[in-house]
Amino acid sequence: MSAEQTNRPQRIRVVDSHTAGEPTRVVVDGGPKIPQAGAALAKEYLRDHADWMRCALLHEPRGFDAVVGAFLCEPADESCVAGVVFFNNAGYLNGCLHGTIGVVETLAHLGRIGPGSHKLESTVGVITAELAEDGRVTVSNVPSYRYLAKAAVDVPGYGEVTGDVAWGGNWFFLIEGQGPSVRQSQIEELTNFTWAVRQALDASVLRGKDGGLIDHVEVFAYPQSGVDADSQNFVMCPGKAYDRSPCGTGTSAKLACLAAEGKLAEGEVFRQAGILGTSFEGRYQRLDPETITPIVTGQAYITAESEFILREDDPYRYGVEY
Numbered sequence: 497m498s499a500e501q502t503n504r505p506q507r508i509r510v511v512d513s514h515t516a517g518e519p520t521r522v523v524v525d526g527g528p529k530i531p532q533a534g535a536a537l538a539k540e541y542l543r544d545h546a547d548w549m550r551c552a553l554l555h556e557p558r559g560f561d562a563v564v565g566a567f568l569c570e571p572a573d574e575s576c577v578a579g580v581v582f583f584n585n586a587g588y589l590n591g592c593l594h595g596t597i598g599v600v601e602t603l604a605h606l607g608r609i610g611p612g613s614h615k616l617e618s619t620v621g622v623i624t625a626e627l628a629e630d631g632r633v634t635v636s637n638v639p640s641y642r643y644l645a646k647a648a649v650d651v652p653g654y655g656e657v658t659g660d661v662a663w664g665g666n667w668f669f670l671i672e673g674q675g676p677s678v679r680q681s682q683i684e685e686l687t688n689f690t691w692a693v694r695q696a697l698d699a700s701v702l703r704g705k706d707g708g709l710i711d712h713v714e715v716f717a718y719p720q721s722g723v724d725a726d727s728q729n730f731v732m733c734p735g736k737a738y739d740r741s742p743c744g745t746g747t748s749a750k751l752a753c754l755a756a757e758g759k760l761a762e763g764e765v766f767r768q769a770g771i772l773g774t775s776f777e778g779r780y781q782r783l784d785p786e787t788i789t790p791i792v793t794g795q796a797y798i799t800a801e802s803e804f805i806l807r808e809d810d811p812y813r814y815g816v817e818y
């Protein structure tokens with residue numbers, strides 16, 4: 497056994513929450529020790545030396561496909577309350593806003609922060625979160641922009657699908673008016689469609705800026721009856737799990753597209769519902785003609801405080817898929 501393996505902890509404490517239905521699992525004690533400060537370096541360290549933690553916490557039997565994990569680390573930017581690395585069933589995410597809201601609620605639950613403004617260092621930039629007395633969290637995201645308008649990709653079984661490519665802390669392909677209807681009853685069809693789009697994107701030359709992989713696919717429609725919002729979406733995440741929330745980085749990408757098209761004025765509120773009918777409130781500040789700061793409000797609820805036990809003789813100590 498290598499020294500790295502011997503040093504792996506046997507117990508990890510987490511706090512679970514959900515934001516608009518999408519789960520976040522924050523590691524609060526017992527995770528790997530990261531040698532240097534900074535979220536970007538912590539992400540590299542976890543990916544290269546401690547991927548067992550992601551697998552143990554998110555894969556079965558301790559997790560399931562929709563759970564997003566959050567690892568807190570020492571920030572390189574001392575004005576931040578913490579650094580944070582998000583991960584899911586497939587690997588390490590760029591940004592994650594439902595997760596950021598979950599982290600803020602978790603830090604408040606632990607008594608580490610109170611209402612007010614707090615900065616978090618994510619792997620894609622510093623994010624400011626305002627925690628209100630009523631528990632709502634308003635996040636000012638990293639600068640976001642539409643990169644390509646009406647890009648086409650040939651999707652086997654579906655034909656040509658057209659969408660915008662935008663950055664909202666992750667790379668998104670945003671589709672409107674094509675694919676299955678955006679209704680909860682259509683989740684299986686939406687999963688098949690968006691996953692086929694994702695695979696077609698991977699196989700194509702389409703990429704975000706600097707070759708960024710477009711690993712999130714969103715479909716938008718007018719909300720189903722009973723859903724009080726301006727738009728409803730279905731978001732396919734990189735590990736083939738759909739986002740139960742409206743997806744904060746996806747809402748940011750949508751705001752960037754609306755701003756680019758002149759369809760939403762600076763400061764105007766846009767309510768984005770997700771596939772379950774829960775919603776985020778979005779607006780933006782313009783940074784320059786191409787770039788905005790998305791501002792997204794939502795609320796998280798604590799669901800559990802747990803201690804996971806990773807026994808040495810457990811064949812699934814690090815999850816079924818490790």
Ligand code: PYC
Pocket residue numbers: 518564589591592593594595733739741742743744745746
């Ligand atoms: O809310 O940004 C988000 C997000 C990304 C992946 C899952 N949720």
